[in-house]
Every structure is written in structure tokens, then in C-alpha cells.
Amino acid sequence: MLLEEDAGLYGYISEGYWRDVGNLNEYQEAHLDALGGQVQIDFEGEKRGNCYVGEKSTVLTSPDNLEGTVLIGKNCMVGAHVKIIRSVIGDDCTIEDGAVIRDSIIWRRARLAGAPSFHRACLEENLKSVSPPVSTTTCSSAICVSLAKKAGSLRILSSGPKKL
Numbered sequence: 001m002l003l004e005e006d007a008g009l010y011g012y013i014s015e016g017y018w019r020d021v022g023n024l025n026e027y028q029e030a031h032l033d034a035l036g037g038q039v040q041i042d043f044e045g046e047k048r049g050n051c052y053v054g055e056k057s058t059v060l061t062s063p064d065n066l067e068g069t070v071l072i073g074k075n076c077m078v079g080a081h082v083k084i085i086r087s088v089i090g091d092d093c094t095i096e097d098g099a100v101i102r103d104s105i106i107w108r109r110a111r112l113a114g115a116p117s118f119h120r121a122c123l124e125e126n127l128k129s130v131s132p133p134v135s136t137t138t139c140s141s142a143i144c145v146s147l148a149k150k151a152g153s154l155r156i157l158s159s160g161p162k163k164l
Contacts, residue, residue, distance in 0.1 A: 043071055054075070071088045079095060093112075100115075
């Protein structure tokens with residue numbers, strides 16, 4: 001359209017990090033790049049080993065259960081025996097005992113109950129509860145997971161091939 005209108009099309013050469021985050025795969029990869037140190041970012045929160053913990057957050061799990069860079073937002077509650085590996089937890093989240101979160105992004109105000117396990121997942125904002133039956137507690141390589149209208153079940157909104 002710009003070319004049709006002869007409006008001009010310009011480029012910019014940047015020396016810093018740049019990634020098009022126009023889809024959820026790229027959005028997730030940008031977060032993992034930041035956690036992996038490929039982007040110069042000053043993370044907010046109190047640094048506790050490799051974990052950054054936001055104001056008024058309580059982390060009951062052992063520091064040994066937090067691997068890689070982990071960001072925990074403000075006003076969060078992380079239960080005992082929760083394992084978080086290279087992930088971002090948004091503000092106002094509750095992660096109950098026994099959950100396993102790996103290479104994932106949990107948007108703000110999520111509540112994870114029933115010891116779910118997530119790998120490479122991006123969980124939507126305001127997710128009120130995840131307490132699925134045992135047969136569906138593990139969600140691997142999902143891009144976005146939402147609570148289905150039926151209580152206690154999970155629905156995968158979007159998933160696709162991943163470069164691992």
C-alpha cells in the first residue's frame with residue numbers, strides 16, 4: 001500500500017536486539033531471549049540468586065527449585081515445592097504447591113492449582129484456576145492455554161510447530 005501511494009518506505013539499521021513479536025511464538029521466544037541474557041535488560045524486583053521477585057510477593061519454594069533466570073511479578077504467591085525454570089510470572093499470580101513451570105510465560109492474575117505442569121506455555125491473563133484432572137495436568141508445547149467453560153478442563157487456543 002505504501003509503495004502504491006508512493007509514500008516512501010524506509011529502513012533502519014539497529015545494533016541492538018530486535019525481534020518481530022507479531023505472533024505468540026515470537027513473543028515467547030523474545031521472553032526466552034531476555035531470560036537467556038541475549039538482551040540487555042534490567043529486571044525489576046529483588047534479586048535472589050537467579051530469581052527476581054517483585055514487591056509484596058511471597059515465595060515459599062526452595063531457591064533450588066528456581067532454575068535459570070526466573071521473574072516473579074508483584075503481589076504473587078508461589079507455594080512450596082513449586083519448580084520454576086526460565087519463566088516469567090506476571091503480577092498478582094498464585095502458583096499453588098507442586099506446580100512445574102518451564103520456559104513459560106504466565107500473564108498477570110493467573111491462579112494455578114492442582115499441581116499442573118507447563119512447558120513452553122503462555123497462559124492468558126486472568127486465568128482463575130487450573131485444576132485439571134490427572135490425565136490433563138501436563139501441557140507441553142502449548143502457546144496459549146485457557147480455562148474452558150467447563151470447570152476443571154483445559155483448552156489449547158493455539159499451538160504450532162516449535163523450533164527446539
